[in-house]
Amino acid sequence: MKRFKKYVEGRNDLFIPFIMSGDPNEQATIELAVELQDRGANVIELGIPYSDPLADGPVIQEAASRSLKNNTTLESSIKSVKKMREKGLKIPVIIFTYYNLLLQLGEDYFFALARENEVDGILVPDLPYEEGEHLRALCEKEGLALISLVAPTTSEERLQQIAGNASGFLYCVSSLGVTGVRSEFHASVFAFLEKVKKYSSAPVAVGFGVSKAEQVEALKESCDGVIVGSALIKRVASHEADLQDPKTREKAIKQIGDFAAALTAPYRTEKLST
Amino acid sequence: MATQVPDRRGRFGRYGGKFVPETVMHALEELEAALNKFMADEAFLHDFQEELREFSGRPTPLTFAKKMTERLNGAKIYLKREDLNHTGAHKLNNAIGQALLAKRMGKEKIVAETGAGQHGVAAATVAARYGLECKVFMGEEDIERQALNVFRMKLLGAEVVPVKSGSKTLKDATNEAIRYWVSNVEDTFYLIGSVVGPHPYPKMVRDFQRVIGDEAREQFFNRENKMPDCIVACVGGGSNAIGTFYPFLDDESACVGVEAAGKGIDTPQHAATLTKGSLGVIHGSLTYLLQDEAGQIQEPYSISAGLDYPGIGPEHSYLKDSKRVEYVSITDDEALDALTLLSQEEGIIPAIESAHALAEAFKRAKEMNKHETILVCLSGRGDKDVHTLMKTMGGEAH
Numbered sequence: 001m002k003r004f005k006k007y008v009e010g011r012n013d014l015f016i017p018f019i020m021s022g023d024p025n026e027q028a029t030i031e032l033a034v035e036l037q038d039r040g041a042n043v044i045e046l047g048i049p050y051s052d053p054l055a056d057g058p059v060i061q062e063a064a065s066r067s068l069k070n071n072t073t074l075e076s077s078i079k080s081v082k083k084m085r086e087k088g089l090k091i092p093v094i095i096f097t098y099y100n101l102l103l104q105l106g107e108d109y110f111f112a113l114a115r116e117n118e119v120d121g122i123l124v125p126d127l128p129y130e131e132g133e134h135l136r137a138l139c140e141k142e143g144l145a146l147i148s149l150v151a152p153t154t155s156e157e158r159l160q161q162i163a164g165n166a167s168g169f170l171y172c173v174s175s176l177g178v179t180g181v182r183s184e185f186h187a188s189v190f191a192f193l194e195k196v197k198k199y200s201s202a203p204v205a206v207g208f209g210v211s212k213a214e215q216v217e218a219l220k221e222s223c224d225g226v227i228v229g230s231a232l233i234k235r236v237a238s239h240e241a242d243l244q245d246p247k248t249r250e251k252a253i254k255q256i257g258d259f260a261a262a263l264t265a266p267y268r269t270e271k272l273s274t
Numbered sequence: 275m276a277t278q279v280p281d282r283r284g285r286f287g288r289y290g291g292k293f294v295p296e297t298v299m300h301a302l303e304e305l306e307a308a309l310n311k312f313m314a315d316e317a318f319l320h321d322f323q324e325e326l327r328e329f330s331g332r333p334t335p336l337t338f339a340k341k342m343t344e345r346l347n348g349a350k351i352y353l354k355r356e357d358l359n360h361t362g363a364h365k366l367n368n369a370i371g372q373a374l375l376a377k378r379m380g381k382e383k384i385v386a387e388t389g390a391g392q393h394g395v396a397a398a399t400v401a402a403r404y405g406l407e408c409k410v411f412m413g414e415e416d417i418e419r420q421a422l423n424v425f426r427m428k429l430l431g432a433e434v435v436p437v438k439s440g441s442k443t444l445k446d447a448t449n450e451a452i453r454y455w456v457s458n459v460e461d462t463f464y465l466i467g468s469v470v471g472p473h474p475y476p477k478m479v480r481d482f483q484r485v486i487g488d489e490a491r492e493q494f495f496n497r498e499n500k501m502p503d504c505i506v507a508c509v510g511g512g513s514n515a516i517g518t519f520y521p522f523l524d525d526e527s528a529c530v531g532v533e534a535a536g537k538g539i540d541t542p543q544h545a546a547t548l549t550k551g552s553l554g555v556i557h558g559s560l561t562y563l564l565q566d567e568a569g570q571i572q573e574p575y576s577i578s579a580g581l582d583y584p585g586i587g588p589e590h591s592y593l594k595d596s597k598r599v600e601y602v603s604i605t606d607d608e609a610l611d612a613l614t615l616l617s618q619e620e621g622i623i624p625a626i627e628s629a630h631a632l633a634e635a636f637k638r639a640k641e642m643n644k645h646e647t648i649l650v651c652l653s654g655r656g657d658k659d660v661h662t663l664m665k666t667m668g669g670e671a672h
Contacts, residue, residue, distance in 0.1 A: 051440060051570040052449055052556070055295035061439050073568040099293055100555040104569030126293045126555065130283065153300035153459065173297055177457030 003092040003120050007042050013267040014225020018045040020063035022072030028243040033084045035257040048074050048097040055125040057180030059230040074101045082117040092120035099127045111142045121145030121168045129162045152192050163199035170200045174208045180230045182209030193222040217266040235259050284473020289588035292472040294558040301459045306474045308379045325370045330360045336493035341619040349642035353652045354490045363654030364514045365396040371482030373400035376463035383407040383462040387451040389444030390579030391423025393467030398432035408432040411451040413442040441573045468511025469587035472558030476587050483517025491521050504528045507651035508631040510581035512590045514653035532634045534576030535603035545574035546603040547586040556585035577606040578626035608633040625654035
């Protein structure tokens, strides 16, 4: 939790990018993580490709398919975090994995790997609070953040419980459905965020559909940060050929970095003016 | 007692549970509340029973397979005739139950997944009867292979949505149906086709399908004045098997679930989840499943489209561990032989799925004595398979 203290706690301008491990190859993922840090990211959410990603829309599904072609696994992905650290990555890294992959790797082995490779937390999108008791206890013992999610449909009672026990940051799902780019948010999201912030013991970040600077601007006052996944992954997909070629990779990564910087510009203008 | 599961958390022993995204949790809570309310509501149960009778044609008969029994010269074989339900399989029992529940919950739309199209047809059928809008998700591969059922669903007024993700088969259609449901949960009910998925689905589908076993138990007792020595049913997700076994679990009858061994359980081409699979999470449930070492879910294979599911209902995993039910597997070839035999001896063309159960029952009957009895769930009729059979058998019945 050391890195969370330094880079996340107490902030209200968090930029949390989601990138797919091994999409389109390990080296690109490593370099992209470092680039995103340089462009203002506070946490890297490292997605692990899965054959049956229930919570994800088509953009992330396709990224998973691309990555699975490289035989990316949970284990190889955790090990790549160490390589990111060697390249200068200082911010927290969250492993975003479906539960089955974690089960097959084994929880004990996961924690040993996480320690060795300097992973800071884990997010399991198909492990709701009620099923997470065991993992929560292990994370606490190991000093890892277990990132919880809340959705607009989460009942008041569960919201209090989940938000009250949040560690690292609380992932607030902006709207119903799966991950993916959305043009705008429903107005009710603001009332929802207000409620979540009241109960949350950790910074509140909004994800699902964040793809434009205007959205970041609109959300700025209502939450502590944004999670950007599909919008970034789309750029990775459109630069796939360049990311595969070592000669053009650096340039492609810079271009994705430019997109990330433009998207989160509303945070920086504030940072500059204060 | 084997009958007192699941617990409040939806666990059958260690199996089952709710391994779903947070966005699904509210819908499951809502469903659970409705289920608790209406399964104790006499008017609802009356409607369900009436529809089973008047629309599906229940009770289905228990047929003594006289010639097969004579031919095998062993245990007496009885068939529970789920093939005589409207739409040709046990699937409609569950579809009626869930559609009536959807109506009671005020939902206007249903969404369903289908592999071969049997559950999709059942869903489209009840949607037509009860005035619900119906979307059926179906893998692109399956749409191509099952053109007749696709047409049936459309004729019944349903929209068939092609699924292009993943391997484009049943498991991906299920993922896509769940994704759609999550996005449209306010007015949409997810009508699942088997005893799989997150709690309370496995329990709900069991409770709608137990009518098979409840009827069979009474019919069998009236006929033989005792309980069957052995009960056999095929298992894909496992709804006809649970429906058949469940009312007998506190009796002495041996229960045998038959999985699809495809081209053989020592080849990669099978769907024998309990025989060859390992513990994991699929479609919201902790259960046995077919996966690689890293935990990626594998594509199963069986000639029978209704059995090639990479997971299995969590209650089956529980019944396997507790040894109350024995699970075995039957190959494509064995099933086809049994299908031919039943057609020619009894004048009943069974579904290829059900033929797996028959093949196992025939094997056992030979080894049992004439005072003993076997009850087989004949879960569906074979009309839907005629095209596959013609291709496989080269157009020549033998």
